[in-house]
Amino acid sequence: MHLSLKRISAAGLSLALLASAVAQAAPVPAKPASEATRAANRAVLDKLPFADRQDFANAERGFIAKPDTLTIKDANGKVVWDLESYKQYIAQDRPAPDTVNPSLWRIAQLNVEYGLYKVSDRIYQVRGYDVSNITFIQGDSGWIVFDPLLSEETAKAAYDLVSQHLGKKPVVGVVYSHSHIDHFGGVRGIVDEADVKAGKVRIVAPEDFSEFAVSENVIAGNAMARRAVYMFGALLPRNPQGSVGSGLGLTVSAGTTTLIQPTEFVTKTGQEVTIDGVEMVFQMTPGTEAPVEMHTWFPQFKALWMAENTTNTLHNVLTLRGAQVRDALQWSKYIGEAQALYGDQAEVKFQSHHWPLWGKAEIQDYLKKQRALYKYIHDQTVHMMNQGMTGEEIAEAIKLPPELEAFWPGRGYYGTLKHNAKAVYQRYMGWYDGNPVNLDKLPPQPAAKKYVEYMGGSAAVLKRARADFDKGEYRWVAEATKQVVFAEPDNVEAKNLMADAFEQMGYQAESGPWRSVYLQGAYELRNGVPSMGSTVTASPDVIRAMTPEMLFDYLAVRLNGERAAGKKLVLNFNFTDLGQSYAVTVENAVLTYEPKASDKADVGLTMSKGTLEDIQLGRATLEQKVTSGELKFDGRQQAFGEFMGLMDKFDFWFDIVTP
Incomplete structure (x- = not known):
């Protein structure tokens, strides 16, 4: 029973893990700033x-x-x-x-x-x-x-x-x-x-x-x-x-x-x-x-x-x-x-x-x-939204007035005007921009294959993209090469050109996170997705602070709906130190829970919350706790194995810039 919980907040990333990723192999070297990037950065010196x-x-x-x-x-x-x-x-x-x-x-x-x-x-x-x-x-x-x-x-x-x-x-x-x-x-x-x-x-x-x-x-x-x-x-x-x-x-x-x-x-x-x-x-x-x-x-x-x-x-x-x-x-x-x-x-x-x-x-x-x-940002986004503009259109059009543009503590070093305007739009209007074409779009990969076909094939796309790269049109180059990368995931030339575009966009970014996003994207296109380890699990203090309800909510999102279809399982969790029992049910391919035991449970687990914490933190195995008597089963013990067999473990290093 491994009920680990991923923990990440604004700053909760495991840097030790990521440092080990860097040590795995020498990455492809970064490239210098292009003339277009040097010109863009010189212009900032005159602007502020x-x-x-x-x-x-x-x-x-x-x-x-x-x-x-x-x-x-x-x-x-x-x-x-x-x-x-x-x-x-x-x-x-x-x-x-x-x-x-x-x-x-x-x-x-x-x-x-x-x-x-x-x-x-x-x-x-x-x-x-x-x-x-x-x-x-x-x-x-x-x-x-x-x-x-x-x-x-x-x-x-x-x-x-x-x-x-x-x-x-x-x-x-x-x-x-x-x-x-x-x-x-x-x-x-x-x-x-x-x-x-x-x-x-x-x-x-x-x-x-x-x-x-x-x-x-x-x-x-x-x-x-x-x-x-x-x-x-x-x-x-x-x-x-x-x-x-x-x-x-x-x-x-x-x-x-x-x-x-x-x-x-x-x-x-x-x-x-x-x-x-x-x-x-x-x-x-x-x-x-x-x-x-x-x-x-x-x-x-x-x-x-x-x-x-x-x-x-x-x-x-x-x-x-x-x-x-x-x-x-x-x-x-x-x-x-x-x-x-x-x-x-x-x-x-x-x-x-x-x-x-x-x-x-x-x-x-x-x-x-x-x-x-x-x-x-709020008022002008909503103003333009009520004129029929979409989030992307608003982000491109919105400009700060001069008195705020030159205000150093308001510069977009962390948040940015563009993505904050999109956030305001999202808060009010959600993901759908009102255009029927975007109501049920093709996913990126099948859409990319059709784009590349319509554009005359990958070689034609890359030829035009290289010319636009030379003109400094990096945003468009990234958009165009994305279609080739998603249509042909093994196309190294497309990945490298997309990485080159990301890199120059990163060099020009005023926002630290934007720079990091672009440069990390370039890194993974050139070097592949890291494959070692995962994030750290929650610290002992965070595990102890979790309520049983938080644990059950997390288990519910780990449930594989397809595997759970047609199954019904009821488990009672009885926490001796809390004086509280919960009935956890899998039915209709969802996991629900009630703050009381069920008289129709397949199996009951009786333990202290501390015992569960020890298992979560890897201090002891399920078997060790059963042997010691700290965890007792009542009923069909195999039902618990069936329950855990319905849970997925999330792969941390999923693809982002490739399909």
């Missing part, structure tokens, strides 16, 4: 206000200390964070290579800055130790920590840096601003759970945090994880032809992800919590950057914490790895509410990624423009 260096001053402000090098390892010596691999080629005194969009290079230069910084009186941050920041608020006797990174090891290293330069103090409080794993996964690096249970450490989170922290990406975890390989560029080399970061940060750490459950929850805007003499007033912002998220106002320090709802980039209304579409309109309203509540008082604004901003006038202007970004 690069002479404005205020962000660099802000990123350096309050600097206290940093180690000379920053490579963090786990207990077994495995590298889980390697800033040096970026520092070797990204530096403030180096101009953008012609293979990198100068605007993306600018944010990479800012993101490579690292160390301990003073934000304001009693507020400190460690930046550059993970994809996110960790913030330390000085209380009367210890630290209140906001968002303790993705990995236990990186959080511990940050805490050690703080202790070295500001004195050793206990952590007496932790605040999780929202439910994404890079904002709570490192908690065991700074806190002992025994101290939490003893009441020495309070952990505060928004209402419904626990549910979303565990469940948000379980159901579609395999597909999200595979696409995250593309989005975060973890397979890409660290050089000017490869990864220059995700825009939101550099990359994600590859350490131990953990979770300690909150001790208390914030349920409404205006709720006040005081920990160790530090007063905090919370603003609830559900359905924005995360399903549950909250801002924090510190009245003693005139400081406003914006979590991840405003950073120094345009964020994702729909992330490229896949997720539920976020509500751009509500997002803008909550930024506006933060401005109305605290904007005229705030002397410093800071958040869980990037660097702070100081000055009342500067903060007011920043919040107004951040609010305007999401509202403009």
